[in-house]
Amino acid sequence: MTIKTPTLLLDEALCRKNIREMTEKTAAMGLTFRPHFKTHQSHKTGRWFREYGVDKICVSSVRMAEYFCKDGWEDILIAFPYNPMEVNEIRDLAGKTNLGLCITGPQSAELLARDCNFKVSVMIKTDTGYGRSGSLWDNSAGLRETYRILKQCKYISIKGLMTHSGNTYKAKSREEIQKISELSAERLIYARDSIGDPSLLLSVGDTPSASVCNEFKGIDELRPGNFVFYDLMQYFIGSCRLDQVAVRVACPVADISSDRSRVVIYGGGIHFSKEYAETEGRKVYGLLIGKNGDGRALPSEPVYLESLSQEHGILRYSDGVPGSVSIGDLVYIIPVHSCLTAEALGGYLLGDGTRADHMQIKYRDTL
């Protein structure tokens, strides 16, 4: 097989190792492991999880829940605020799998209670500091009201409180991740105390904490997603080593400009996504990790992808381009954010030459 255009390579052995280690780690801590499947969005990769005993998952859309339900997953939490527009699809799903929904506050609770004539479990989304969605952890009145509304609907079983500490992505050290994680857990416990139902389970999920922390006091369930592949951003945060990253984008070299220390690759924003990370005060979109069959060779000095247009990317060398790089070579690049890169490329090439699937979002069939 010949790679001719930007292609996402997935190293099955590294990926399985990431899955196995996180499975063992959560088990050792006595936590329920409910990995988020939004990173890989792949039946094939999902089946690897199953081999390690995982039977509960998280997804980020109704569509994704449908995708994994089709592959036999029987306990699926849609970790995205309940979208009343999709109630018909949700009702169908609830008849096929043990479905969990995420409710963000009283208005969200009322909409679900109004529509709900199907059995479903609910997690109350709590904002413990990230500031994206959910009821603020110290908004006790709001949390109690949400709980009260949900409780009145006989179809709904309130299962617990969930939070996503996405603020760990901005952490600069492992200590900072640890602190955010601890504070988040304390706040989630505080939120449950305000509601006053000790049977509610507490669920947290983000790859930096799941990777770095060895204790989640008071927490019942962990929902990381990105760890399945990791990426350059997680490496910069300190969640992983480079040799744990299980994906690379293989890109043909399109042009070389040695006097400007630059290599233009066939690989742009539509392949990598335009997500960037910052290192040494500059934006980077990926890290070169070898060429022509050797996708593990770090150059002595890091060579970053410094800019992306629609189909082009520019690799910046520090001083000239090595004479060994030619137009038509394949270079391998660790992407900044593997979730978005996988979404952009829509499929994986495995080492044995077979492909792994990736759900295609695109237009939903209800249109």
Add this chain to the structure above:
Amino acid sequence: MTIKTPTLLLDEALCRKNIREMTEKTAAMGLTFRPHFKTHQSHKTGRWFREYGVDKICVSSVRMAEYFCKDGWEDILIAFPYNPMEVNEIRDLAGKTNLGLCITGPQSAELLARDCNFKVSVMIKTDTGYGRSGSLWDNSAGLRETYRILKQCKYISIKGLMTHSGNTYKAKSREEIQKISELSAERLIYARDSIGDPSLLLSVGDTPSASVCNEFKGIDELRPGNFVFYDLMQYFIGSCRLDQVAVRVACPVADISSDRSRVVIYGGGIHFSKEYAETEGRKVYGLLIGKNGDGRALPSEPVYLESLSQEHGILRYSDGVPGSVSIGDLVYIIPVHSCLTAEALGGYLLGDGTRADHMQIKYRDTL
């Protein structure tokens, strides 16, 4: 029809107006019009161009050339450096359409001359200041060498010199765009003079210059692409008015946090792309332009999409959220970069409820 998830809306009338105006403008200037189809990547939109007499196009990949060749386009320039890995696909294409390739320098020319046993025309890519790919405009020796190598191959007809002044995207005013465009034309003329073949035609292409400038002295062909839809970035640059932007992303409201002046929408990086623009010193990912059926209503103060995660976006209001916004409402947002948003969403919904196609990149069938 009900929109339930993030959906790209295309206003056919506005889009046709953009096409018609650019067609008339280039005709009035006596220029050949070769629009870039990488923005829409759509047979349907391409056919609208045909209705206005357009018969030459640009694309940014071999795959895209195949896509438009299938729809009957007979003059296609692949405005991306020649990728020797795809020579077989290129050969096939060259048998079906009048194909143009882009050659960046001596190495690129040698690779094509080595592989070329099919009739093809070539544009020599010249870097007139953008700094992405191509031979530098004042590298006379390099340009002459490129020309010489190509000339020796009997299958290749050297058609001209092309440049993309992508640096206009960083311009802060119409005057600056004008200056970049003039300088670029002068440099392209200089490059042709160094080669010494006055029969070479000169081709330039970027939406800011094509929109703003009324003269392209010495230039033969114009290749803008984005103007077909325009977007928030072009509005900020000064290439268009907001009422010329032909696309919006319709997104369900997922959560509201009035005390923090924020609305969480179902619509994230996988829908908009993570491209941002800067205005008033902050990054923005889109501009709110109305709700529930009225996709043209600017709020009295601009409300921007201030952050994006994978599936969520956050709209930031200046002071509280209007009581009229509810979970389950649809809001309309002008994306920052319509090319990448169209790529991410992979299809269009037209006002009459029908869909328009978008090429799906994903894995090429050669894998």
